[in-house]
Structures are given as structure tokens and as C-alpha cells.
Amino acid sequence: MSHPPNEVIALMLRHRSIRRYRPDPVPEEDVRWILQSAQAASTSSFLQAYTIIGVRNAELRAELAALSNNAHVAEAPLFLVFLADLRRLSAAAARHGVAARVETTEAFIVATVDAALAAENAAVAAESLGYGICYIGGLRNAVDAVSERLGLPEQVTPLFGMTVGRPAEDPAPKPRLPLPVVYHEERYDIGRDAGLSAYDEVVRAYYRARTGGRREDTYTGLVARTLAEPRRAHMAAYLRARGFLRDQATVKEPPAGR
Amino acid sequence: MSHPPNEVIALMLRHRSIRRYRPDPVPEEDVRWILQSAQAASTSSFLQAYTIIGVRNAELRAELAALSNNAHVAEAPLFLVFLADLRRLSAAAARHGVAARVETTEAFIVATVDAALAAENAAVAAESLGYGICYIGGLRNAVDAVSERLGLPEQVTPLFGMTVGRPAEDPAPKPRLPLPVVYHEERYDIGRDAGLSAYDEVVRAYYRARTGGRREDTYTGLVARTLAEPRRAHMAAYLRARGFLRDQATVKEPPAGR
Structure with a gap:
């Protein structure tokens, strides 16, 4: 641009x-x-x-x-x-x-x-x-x-x-998702996910350049690794115990043991 | 400043x-x-x-x-x-x-x-x-x-x-809470609530000036009115129905009818 x-x-x-x-x-x-x-x-x-x-x-x-x-x-x-x-x-x-x-x-x-x-x-x-x-x-x-x-x-x-x-390092900005993936017009468009493949290659090149070829990674790979298990699963109980999100109790629950 | x-x-x-x-x-x-x-x-x-x-x-x-x-x-x-x-x-x-x-x-x-x-x-x-x-x-x-x-x-x-x-009006910025009420050092300090009284007067003067004396309001009064009833109470059920906050189900509920 x-x-x-x-x-x-x-x-x-x-x-x-x-x-x-x-x-x-x-x-x-x-x-x-x-x-x-x-x-x-x-x-x-x-x-x-x-x-x-x-x-x-x-x-x-x-x-x-x-x-x-x-x-x-x-x-x-x-x-x-x-x-x-x-x-x-x-x-x-x-x-x-x-x-x-x-x-x-x-x-x-x-x-x-x-x-x-x-x-x-x-x-x-x-x-x-x-x-x-x-x-x-x-x-x-x-x-x-x-x-x-x-x-x-x-x-x-x-x-x-x-x-x-005060910074003691000067890293480059990290490349963001292609704009059409993040920005839709008038209506949500799942088809924009198509842009994820090209972005994976941008992220791969970014990590290669930053690590002298040692890190091999993509955006979708990173997302999969990060979210394969529930993160910070304690937050639900913690917030309720501290007085937040108490109206979640009003939602009908499926039977226990599901 | x-x-x-x-x-x-x-x-x-x-x-x-x-x-x-x-x-x-x-x-x-x-x-x-x-x-x-x-x-x-x-x-x-x-x-x-x-x-x-x-x-x-x-x-x-x-x-x-x-x-x-x-x-x-x-x-x-x-x-x-x-x-x-x-x-x-x-x-x-x-x-x-x-x-x-x-x-x-x-x-x-x-x-x-x-x-x-x-x-x-x-x-x-x-x-x-x-x-x-x-x-x-x-x-x-x-x-x-x-x-x-x-x-x-x-x-x-x-x-x-x-x-x-493009703006077709030019209102003045709205006065914010006194900095000491919002910003604490090293530790949370409930005592900072004391600043709310002075702020109520600032907000009262702001609304008087903006409305030619017609609106009589304070910050704490506005908060009390806004939150006297649950707002947007549908959000809890809506978000769960859409796939969000599902781990809230793992929290033990008090018996029904409480």
C-alpha cells in the first residue's frame, strides 16, 4: 500500500x-x-x-x-x-x-x-x-x-x-491476516476462509526469516496447536466465584454425564 | 494539565x-x-x-x-x-x-x-x-x-x-472519572471510591452546561438508574446457544428455585 x-x-x-x-x-x-x-x-x-x-x-x-x-x-x-x-x-x-x-x-x-x-x-x-x-x-x-x-x-x-x-530490541511487525479474511462487506462470508492458505505461506516465510530457517510454522498450524486443549479452563469457575457471569446459571443444562 | x-x-x-x-x-x-x-x-x-x-x-x-x-x-x-x-x-x-x-x-x-x-x-x-x-x-x-x-x-x-x-455536530469531550479513582498503585484501593462525590459534581455541572440547566444528573445516579434492572439479560442464553461460554456448565449450580 x-x-x-x-x-x-x-x-x-x-x-x-x-x-x-x-x-x-x-x-x-x-x-x-x-x-x-x-x-x-x-x-x-x-x-x-x-x-x-x-x-x-x-x-x-x-x-x-x-x-x-x-x-x-x-x-x-x-x-x-x-x-x-x-x-x-x-x-x-x-x-x-x-x-x-x-x-x-x-x-x-x-x-x-x-x-x-x-x-x-x-x-x-x-x-x-x-x-x-x-x-x-x-x-x-x-x-x-x-x-x-x-x-x-x-x-x-x-x-x-x-x-x-524503553525498547531494548527492534523486531519487525508481524504480518496480519489478509484484509479480505477479516473484513467482510454487508454480510458474513465463510468463503473468505480461502485466504487462510496464502496467509499460512506468509507466516511460514516470516518465521523462517526471523529464525534463520529454524522455525517452521503456519497460522493454521499455530491455531491448531494452541487450541487443541482448553486453555485456562479455570476461568469459568473463577469468574463465577468472584461474582461475574452469574446469570449463566439460568441456562438449562443437559443432564450430567454427557 | x-x-x-x-x-x-x-x-x-x-x-x-x-x-x-x-x-x-x-x-x-x-x-x-x-x-x-x-x-x-x-x-x-x-x-x-x-x-x-x-x-x-x-x-x-x-x-x-x-x-x-x-x-x-x-x-x-x-x-x-x-x-x-x-x-x-x-x-x-x-x-x-x-x-x-x-x-x-x-x-x-x-x-x-x-x-x-x-x-x-x-x-x-x-x-x-x-x-x-x-x-x-x-x-x-x-x-x-x-x-x-x-x-x-x-x-x-x-x-x-x-x-x-464526517461529523455534523461538535460536542465537547465528556469528563472522565478522576484519575485516582481509576488508577491505583501497586494494589487495589477501595478507598479511592471517595473521589466519586467530587466527580458527581463535575458530571452535574457538565449536564447543566450542556442542556442549559434542564438535565440534572450525576455519575452515581446514572449508574444506579442504568443498572437497577439486569440489562440485555438475553445475552447469557444467546451466547451459549451460539457456541460460546459452554464451560459455564461445568460450574456446580445451587438447587433450582433459589
Whole structure:
């Protein structure tokens, strides 16, 4: 494609996850711009159903690195934890004598989307200031221990983390799915899956180039390996125990033993 | 606060939802930059578990406007529908003889976060090109009819839409929660709720100014009203019927009639 039409789009197109960091701390003023950008994102019905915990303490970062199996959480000077937060909504409603109905699947979607929109603005802001970032879904690996360590009350759950710091590596952006596979017009079109074969070859070439020929992989192969077993199967019970998704109980279940 | 440090952050801080649009169509080239920016966002484990449907057809936009109770869906020349898409992952894994385990709560979180990160990049890209946008959570009001109308297969669900077009209004950004309420350091701090009272006054002043004194409202009051009854209570059963969140069945239920 042609040259990006402006610096904002050029910045987003340059995005790649950074997993090696220089130790320089992130100045307070930069942290505030990153967080103000996060807050400026859209929020469902103005609810702002998320909280961010900033972790700079090296010992805590090391613990969270171990719990999430991501060493760079210990290396990056700043680690942002994005939480779906329905508790604050309950507290707000309680001021008016109302028991907020936040136990629903809908409320969980609202909080998850709110947190993710804020996070992506934070990511773009951080990159605009010259930082590198990496989302850490591994925070859900030991979600119980992470919640305990961060002192999370009920109706608050970690969704993911984000490492922030000066990059100590300069990897190339990873090639994305062909646009026609991801973008359909007027109607969903299963036929677009045809584009997966060509993409497999793009991904194969990418890994070969990046590893000097040592890694042989494709997109569909990677998906098959990643999803062959249920991932983080503890999330269902964990979320319900913490006050989320309670309306799933209203769904009729097939008989036990199926 | 001081002047934003760069144009990217300044752009995000200027964000406000646009609900009135000029009819000018969005040129194909701009749509592509918006979508490429969306695709450049981070994605969990490289899965890219989302699909976007672009709706330009006026009749379809009018239908979706009615289904989502948002008139501006008919007015904006482009409507983007963001879908959590686990079906394509199933199709990719099936090429390797693997039945992808995408029925989990975890997989739903991955797809929802992936779609939201992509959407926020799309929003920022669109605004950088001079467009206004508005997220449409109302797409979940009649989620069944919307899915039917867009031809969605199983394991694909609408999360939200986004109107895109040239603004025909120029509202002020809406004040967000005080930063200390949303941002905690090292540990979750319930005490930060104290900031809600001051924010209630900020929101009260905002609505008074915007409505010439006619609207009297606060943040906590709005939350209480919004959540006094369960919203979109159909989402739990709908998502399960469509192949999502099936592992919620593994959670022990209290006896019926509770």
C-alpha cells in the first residue's frame, strides 16, 4: 500500500510487541499522559467499568512475571494491570440504595470491552512517546494468585497486563491476516476462509526469516496447536466465584454425564 | 494539565462520540487505512479472533439502526460491526484434524479483547482522518435478529458496532472519572471510591452546561438508574446457544428455585 496518510496511522502500523526493555523508569508525567489517553477512550453507557493498577515495585513485578510466565514483566519498569471492575458500579449504585445488577454476562462484556478500549489507547499513547509495550494475557494463568496479590475485591478481575518501557530490541511487525479474511462487506462470508492458505505461506516465510530457517510454522498450524486443549479452563469457575457471569446459571443444562 | 506532548495524544484527548453525520461516503482508501490500523493492534497469541463487517447499504443500516435503537446508525455512511469470531479458529484447526477447544470462557475473553483492541485502533485512525465515530453497544439489544440479518454462523457473535462519518455536530469531550479513582498503585484501593462525590459534581455541572440547566444528573445516579434492572439479560442464553461460554456448565449450580 501507499505511504500512510498521517503520523497517527503510521505509528499504529509500526506496532510490534516488545519483550526486552531497558531499565529506565517511566517518568510520572509520561505515565499520566498514558493514563489520560486510556481514560479518553469510549466507554459503554458512560459506566467506565474498569480500573488500572500500575506496578513499579520490582519485587511485585518479579512475582507477577512468575505467575504469568512472562519474564519481561520483571524487566519492564512499568507494568499496568487492566481490571474489569463491576464493584465500583455496585458502590456507586449503593449510594442511591440500588443493588446494581452486574452479575450478568452483559455486564461482563461491558467491563471487558471498556478495559480493552482504554488499554489500546494507553498502548498507542505509550508508543507515541517512544515506549514499547506488550499485552500480557498470561496474567490469567494464575488468576487467583494474581487477584490475591493485588488485593482485588469481589466483582473485580484481572483481564490482562501491559508491560511499558524503553525498547531494548527492534523486531519487525508481524504480518496480519489478509484484509479480505477479516473484513467482510454487508454480510458474513465463510468463503473468505480461502485466504487462510496464502496467509499460512506468509507466516511460514516470516518465521523462517526471523529464525534463520529454524522455525517452521503456519497460522493454521499455530491455531491448531494452541487450541487443541482448553486453555485456562479455570476461568469459568473463577469468574463465577468472584461474582461475574452469574446469570449463566439460568441456562438449562443437559443432564450430567454427557 | 499542560499541553499534550504530541499530536497522537492530543487527538485521543479530543475524542467524543459523534451522533450526527454528514452523508458524504467514506472513500475506499480511508476505509482501508482504518481497517489496516485495526489489524495492527495486538492480538492474543496471534489468534486474531475477530471479524469486522462493513455496512454501507442504506437499507441495511436503517434496519440495524432500528434493531439497535440508535438512529445515527442509519445516518452515518459507514457502519462497522465488530464480531467475536471463534469459528475461523475452528476452521483453521480443522485443517490439521484438530477440534479447537473454543467453547471456553477464556476463548470468549480472548475474542472479545481482540475485537475491542482492533476497534479502538480503528476509532483512533478514523478520527485522525477527520471522521467522527460512535460505539454502538445497542447492537446487543436484538442480538439474535442482528446475527440473522448479517448471516452469522455459530461461534460468531456481534459485540458492538461503530458509526463512522464526517461529523455534523461538535460536542465537547465528556469528563472522565478522576484519575485516582481509576488508577491505583501497586494494589487495589477501595478507598479511592471517595473521589466519586467530587466527580458527581463535575458530571452535574457538565449536564447543566450542556442542556442549559434542564438535565440534572450525576455519575452515581446514572449508574444506579442504568443498572437497577439486569440489562440485555438475553445475552447469557444467546451466547451459549451460539457456541460460546459452554464451560459455564461445568460450574456446580445451587438447587433450582433459589
